[in-house]
Amino acid sequence: MLLLFDVFFYVFIGIVVIQVIYYGIIFGRFATLKRKKTSPKNLPISVIICAKNEAENLETNLPSILSQSYPNFEVVLINDYSSDNTLAVMQSFAQNHDNIKIVDVKPIEAFWGNKKYALTLGIKAAKYNTLLFTDADCKPISKHWISKMTEHFDSKKALVLGYGPYQKIKGSFLNALIRFETFMTAVQYFSYTLIGQTYMAVGRNLAYKRELFYEANGFMNHMNIRSGDDDLFVNQVATLSNTAICITKESFTESVPKKTFSSWFLQKRRHISTATHYKLKHKILLTCFYCSQFLFWALAITLIVAMHQWQLVIALVSLRFIIQYTTLYSAAAKLKEKDLMLFIPFLELFLITFQFFIFIKNLLSKPHHWK
Structure with missing residues (x-):
């Protein structure tokens, strides 16, 4: 059992690295974007x-x-x-x-x-x-x-x-x-x-x-x-x-x-079913992000409950949340959604669960489209 939790712990480290890349580097491009001045075009x-x-x-x-x-x-x-x-x-x-x-x-x-x-x-x-x-x-x-x-x-x-x-x-x-x-x-x-x-x-x-x-x-x-x-x-x-x-x-x-x-x-079932037709590289990017989110929560909760390397786990969880919050706060300021930031962990966990059920439902049946 101890060996299994060791495996979980090292996988968790990898997952945190992936999440840091997404939030700190990829999403960070948008969060740190400086708005360029534009001028009216008056195109018809x-x-x-x-x-x-x-x-x-x-x-x-x-x-x-x-x-x-x-x-x-x-x-x-x-x-x-x-x-x-x-x-x-x-x-x-x-x-x-x-x-x-x-x-x-x-x-x-x-x-x-x-x-x-x-x-x-x-x-x-x-x-x-x-x-x-x-x-x-x-x-x-x-x-x-x-x-x-x-x-x-x-x-x-x-x-x-x-x-x-x-x-x-x-x-x-x-x-x-x-x-x-x-x-x-x-x-x-x-x-x-x-x-x-x-x-x-x-x-x-x-x-x-x-x-x-x-x-x-x-x-x-x-x-x-x-x-x-x-x-x-x-x-x-x-x-x-x-x-x-x-x-x-x-x-x-x-x-x-x-x-x-x-x-x-x-x-959301309709939206997610459409995403299966994206280019392969985009499906890989999106799937990797969602899976890393899911595994971050699943492994963090499992390791903390089992008290396995819990100090390091909490440190890694804190690092990920700091980077996530810093990036999303800047992005939210741009998109005028800062009131959501206080509830990020709860909303994220619920959304991940919700998307998982949609994925399972779409495997079992196809959603309807347009009215």
Whole structure:
């Protein structure tokens, strides 16, 4: 038994080293990033929103988009064969705003229920070559969203990744967990972008040049996968030279979070199932990080309970937490999520457990996609 715990202890040392590399070096790139000055580009922009049964959200959030302080933009509203009055809401707004274009998608058997087909029609209908995407259940937190996102385009940068936090609800553990997961995901995709390994983005705050879409043959490489119009496309086309990140607060888009664990569980199942289609190097990076997190907690608890080399274990645990907290605090300051930092250990442990159950569930059955 003593030999077994010795093995556990040496594995634990290796796991701590891996965690220090992730938090101290990889994520540290984002945490220590100094924001570069950018200037307004005033590029003509097509804002694209694909909506399926989103009448209420459109009524709530479209005014924030239409009131953007930007000289030249259109809003392309895609009605993906909604069964509610989504189209009527779009038409009502269009009567009062001449910069709205409506794309009404009809069902086609080959692409039934596929959001990527609807988005493709919207992209083709867009007037301008610079495209900015968000969702019907999102709204910009400032009137400078378009301006701040487009400032990062230049002769080389054709893809801009933004941040889309969720609304804060005081006293809600589920809300804190959702926001923490969203924050950690952003820390990862921003950090990996900075080391030339962009693997995903969120469709609720994403911009790219239309030629990038055509060069990649649109979504054809993954059209058979219902999800992934954002992350799988970015995973396919992003490079170190063509991708930029935008973390200015005025560029954020905010969404209403899920209200129940069951609805959030289903949402995360879809997201995690899509990740299985990432490039192999990205799957290795993400899997290694998650496994090292899981093993860090499992081995630390096991060794401390068994009182095996417990002084050294506690020292290593402390080292890892110090580096983790230092990095995430700086990252949270950039993304305006500092209120989450007090609960990092508890939120992290719960999230790791939650993700483990999602992984098992996805092995047993496939999640549903799009509405």
